[in-house]
Amino acid sequence: MSEISLALKNIHKSFEPGQEVLAGIDLTIEKGEFITLLGSSGCGKTTTLRIIAGLEVPDEGRVYLNGKDVTGLAPEKRNVNTVFQSYALFPHMTVGENIGYGLRLRKVPRQEIKERVSRMLTLVQLEGFEKRKPAQLSGGQRQRVAIARSLINNPDVLLLDEPLGALDLQLRRAMQIELKHLQKKLGITFIYITHDQEEAINMSDRIAVMNHGLFEQIGTPDEIYNHPKTSYVATFVGNANIFRGTVENVRNHLASVRLDGNDMSVLVQDAAEGLKAGEPVTIAVRSENIRVDENAGKSVPFCESETAPLSASVIEKSFAGGQLRMVLEMPDGSRFVASRYGIDAGVQPGSRVTWYFLPENAVLVDRA
Amino acid sequence: MKKQKTSGIWMILPLYLFTIIFVAGPLIYVAALSFATAKQGYGVEWTFTLDNYRRMLEPVYLNTFVGSFRLAFTSTILICLTGYPFGYFMSKMSRKGRERAMMFLMLPFWVNSLIRLYGWIIILQKKGMLNYILQKLHLIDKPLKILYSYPAIVIGMVYVLFPFMVLSVYSSAEKLDWSLMEAARDLGASGTRVFWTIAFPLTLPGLLSGIILTFIPSMGLFFIADILGGNKIVLVGSLIQEQMTRGSNWPFAAALAVVLMILTTAMIMLYRKITNAKELEGIG
Numbered sequence: 001m002s003e004i005s006l007a008l009k010n011i012h013k014s015f016e017p018g019q020e021v022l023a024g025i026d027l028t029i030e031k032g033e034f035i036t037l038l039g040s041s042g043c044g045k046t047t048t049l050r051i052i053a054g055l056e057v058p059d060e061g062r063v064y065l066n067g068k069d070v071t072g073l074a075p076e077k078r079n080v081n082t083v084f085q086s087y088a089l090f091p092h093m094t095v096g097e098n099i100g101y102g103l104r105l106r107k108v109p110r111q112e113i114k115e116r117v118s119r120m121l122t123l124v125q126l127e128g129f130e131k132r133k134p135a136q137l138s139g140g141q142r143q144r145v146a147i148a149r150s151l152i153n154n155p156d157v158l159l160l161d162e163p164l165g166a167l168d169l170q171l172r173r174a175m176q177i178e179l180k181h182l183q184k185k186l187g188i189t190f191i192y193i194t195h196d197q198e199e200a201i202n203m204s205d206r207i208a209v210m211n212h213g214l215f216e217q218i219g220t221p222d223e224i225y226n227h228p229k230t231s232y233v234a235t236f237v238g239n240a241n242i243f244r245g246t247v248e249n250v251r252n253h254l255a256s257v258r259l260d261g262n263d264m265s266v267l268v269q270d271a272a273e274g275l276k277a278g279e280p281v282t283i284a285v286r287s288e289n290i291r292v293d294e295n296a297g298k299s300v301p302f303c304e305s306e307t308a309p310l311s312a313s314v315i316e317k318s319f320a321g322g323q324l325r326m327v328l329e330m331p332d333g334s335r336f337v338a339s340r341y342g343i344d345a346g347v348q349p350g351s352r353v354t355w356y357f358l359p360e361n362a363v364l365v366d367r368a
Numbered sequence: 369m370k371k372q373k374t375s376g377i378w379m380i381l382p383l384y385l386f387t388i389i390f391v392a393g394p395l396i397y398v399a400a401l402s403f404a405t406a407k408q409g410y411g412v413e414w415t416f417t418l419d420n421y422r423r424m425l426e427p428v429y430l431n432t433f434v435g436s437f438r439l440a441f442t443s444t445i446l447i448c449l450t451g452y453p454f455g456y457f458m459s460k461m462s463r464k465g466r467e468r469a470m471m472f473l474m475l476p477f478w479v480n481s482l483i484r485l486y487g488w489i490i491i492l493q494k495k496g497m498l499n500y501i502l503q504k505l506h507l508i509d510k511p512l513k514i515l516y517s518y519p520a521i522v523i524g525m526v527y528v529l530f531p532f533m534v535l536s537v538y539s540s541a542e543k544l545d546w547s548l549m550e551a552a553r554d555l556g557a558s559g560t561r562v563f564w565t566i567a568f569p570l571t572l573p574g575l576l577s578g579i580i581l582t583f584i585p586s587m588g589l590f591f592i593a594d595i596l597g598g599n600k601i602v603l604v605g606s607l608i609q610e611q612m613t614r615g616s617n618w619p620f621a622a623a624l625a626v627v628l629m630i631l632t633t634a635m636i637m638l639y640r641k642i643t644n645a646k647e648l649e650g651i652g
Contacts, residue, residue, distance in 0.1 A: 055550055075553045088551035092569045101565075102555040153555065 004067065005031040005189040006052065006157055011061035013047055021047045023213040024061070029157075029191065034183050036192045036200040038237070039210035045193045046085075048210075049159050052191065053082045066156060081150035082159040085166075087142045089134040095121075095145050096130035102153040120148040123182070140171045147182070157189045164199065176202050197237045201225060209233045231365045234284030241287060241336035242365070247279045254359050257281055261332035264310050269359040271367075282366045289361035290338035292326060293354040294346040312336075313352050319343060328355060401622035410616050420623035429607070429624075433631075436604040439518075439593075440586040443525035447533045447582045450526065452575055455537030456567070459544065473531050485524060485595045492520055492596070516598030524592040529585060533578035540574025541567075579639070584632050604628050 006029045013022040021044045029035050037045040050056040052063060054075035063071045070078055081102075089098050099120050100113045108116075121127050124144035134142055143163055150158055163179075164172045180203050183190045194200055200207045201221040208218040209232070217229045228234035231242045245257040248265060255272035258265045268283055275281065312328040315335065319325070325339045326347060338355060347353060402420055405413045423429065458469045476484055491497045492515040499511040514520050544567060552562045590605030599606075604624060611621035 053554055055554070075550075076556045076558055080554075082551070082554045084547055084551055086545075086547055088545070088547040090548060090552075090566060101552070101557075105556045105561060149555065 003031045005029050005033065005065070006191070007064040008048070008052070009062045009064070011048070011051060011058045011063070013044075013051065013056065013058050020213050022051075022058070025210075025213070025215055027208060027215070027218070029189060031189055032187045034180070034190045034192065034203060034205045036194060036204040036207045037210055038194060038197060038200040038207050040195055040236070043210040044213040045210050046161060049082070049161055049191065049193055052157070053080055053159055054078050055082075079153070079156045080159060081153055081155040081157075082161065083143075083146045083150050083163045085161045085163070087134075087146040087163075089142055089145055089149070091134055093133075094130065095126065095132050095134070095137070098134065098145055099149045099152055101149060106153075116152055120152050123151070124148045139166050140175065143167065143175065147179075151182075151186065151188070155188065157191060158183075160190060160192045162193050162195070164194075172199070179203065200237075207237075209237060211236075226363075228284055228363060228365055229367075231282055231284060234286075234363065234365050238284070238286045239337070240284040240363075241290065243283045243285065243336070245281060245283065247275045247277050247281060249277050250275050255281075257283065259330070261334065262330050264330070266310070266357070266362065267359040268362040268364065270362055270364050281364055284363045284365045285357050285361055287325070287337040287339040288323070289357050290336070291356055292328070292338050292340070292347065293356075294351070295354060310355050311352060312355055314347055314349050316349050317347060328353070398622045398625055401619055402626045404619045404622075406617045406619050412618055417619075420620045421627070423620060424623065424627060432602055432604055432607050433627075435601065436587055436628075437631075439521060439525065439603060440583055442522055443529065443586045444579055444583045446522065446526050447529055448575065448579065451530050451533030451578060451582075452537050452571075454530075455534040455574070455578075456541045456571065458534065458538050459541035473534055477531075481528060482591065482595070484527075485592060488520075488524060488527065488596060489515060492523070515596065516600060518597070518601060520596040521593050521601060524596040525586050525589065528589065528592060529582040532581040532585075533575075536578035536581055537571060537574040540571045544570055576639070580636055583635070587628060587632055 006027075008025055008027040011022050011025045012020060014020045025044075025048065027035075027048075037048060039045050047056060051058050054070070054073055054077075058071065061071075062069055065078060065080065090101065093101070096117050100117045103113045103116060117130065118127075121130060124147060126141060126144055126148070129137070129141065129145075134145065137145065143166075146163070147160075160179075164175050167175060176199060179190075192200075192203065201224075204221055206218060206220055207224045209216045209224060211232050217224060217233045219227075224233060224237050228238060228240070231240075234240035235242060243257075243259055243266070245259040245266070248256040248258050250256075250272055253272055254267045254269055255275045256265050257268055266283070268281075312330050315327040315329050317324060317326045323339045323341055324344050324347075325337060327335055327337055329335050401412065403416050403418070405415045405417050405419070407413050424433075454469075458466055461469060489496075493499075494511045494513065494515070496515070498514065499508075502508045503511065514523075548566050548570070549562050552566045553559075557565060587603075588605040588608075590603060590609050593599075593601055593603045593606050602610075608621045608624045608628070611617045611624065615621075
């Protein structure tokens, strides 16, 4: 099949004794793949990137680039380039000099540098900016210069550390598309870091969700979003609600699960066949899959007749991004979020509602 | 709005007054004095003359200028070579290390500089510490005659002006963005290339102001030449001081001061021009 570009084997790293930033991660990336390391700050994603770049040395484990062990190799000897979060453009050099820096180090003839720099400027749509200093550029332009400066060296792998973090939303969206196009066109392996799940889903071939120095799940955006394996992935990527409960029975490919602390049962389809009565389970349901009915006490579909209707009280509601977001509270005080499109005047804070979700929208997570 | 403007002028007035009284005034006075005639004995006669300037063209005085420049150059170069690395590496130290280095650097300032220079006499004299150690180590047979020589003055200059260079370099090295070095390494630069292409050009302003801070005083620090040079080597600074006091020829002293000032200013402007031009070409 396709060639392996980069492989991490059992990487451990700690900066302070007893505090592992990376607790043994494994990752294999194919040539030309766009992979995103997704996680909140402090999860170890930047450290992973720095180890790949050679700016940090792992305490344990090996790094392989094109099948060669590069674990102890200095950053300047690896054919890997980084686009830094702060861009790290050299302030005393012009845009052209910044982009040509890597080639000048390699003693490429002056004329060739000039040609390749202008080709790069065309690629990142910055023709005519060659003589400007970084201070005279906007954030988005600086970002393109940083990308051009890295790409001109034809790296085997390009590392991008939250490169769009400093840009405003509109520019970020545009740059996401542009970066993805660039990556497809050049066929270079991209390892992209972000804490923005939308960005990860939009751009990546695969996403590796990181938490506490470990990968929670590695998979395609569809797998990560629709089939999260852990409650962390479900909440971080899908903004899902987590319900804990115990299996009551399994009937007709559906498992009935009694929610802990509440006299309510829900039906779950995902992997129901393998469940046994009395088994504790964790269920993730994304907020947009939770339906809310203004009439409290109304019996709802898919609810077994012997169970009480699912009820909750509305704590607050807000409107954002075309969606009405409702915070609901169950009788035992635990809260969850339901959302739907459009503004709905029927639901008011303090009112009691009936809620439900379709059995196929529930995902079992945190299974051993 | 208008009220604010007028109050702004009142706020800044003391600064103007200070500058006029303590900077511009004395300068104008010195410049005027340099065209006056010295009275026999003591005092000044306010008759216009260019004699004071003409007198400087005598070989004795010309040599004094040349000697002073030579000393200032030598000292400044030595201070650059020692002070730059010190300030640069100081900025790379841990917080604790930096605080300690800063303390060592500032500690001598707690003692009067004249007393410190007398300390150097004890170290450098014929039967002093330096000769003692060198002889014990069998590096020399006979004691070196360092004190009251040219090298002694250079040592004194470097010693007194070194902290100014260190602090100036340190303040610009401290502002260095380390991610730039990482970016350079990431793009394929070795450690030395990173230094010469990134760190050095970006700390150049610190080095430049360090040079200005050391070169100008080293033209005028006459007491170092007096104490460690044993008054055998006459520098422009010493000459001015001598003409002011023992010679009591104020106009000539003023003329010397004016020329010294013009020369140093010209040097600085030339230096600035060269380095700026370099930066524009992207070599620096």
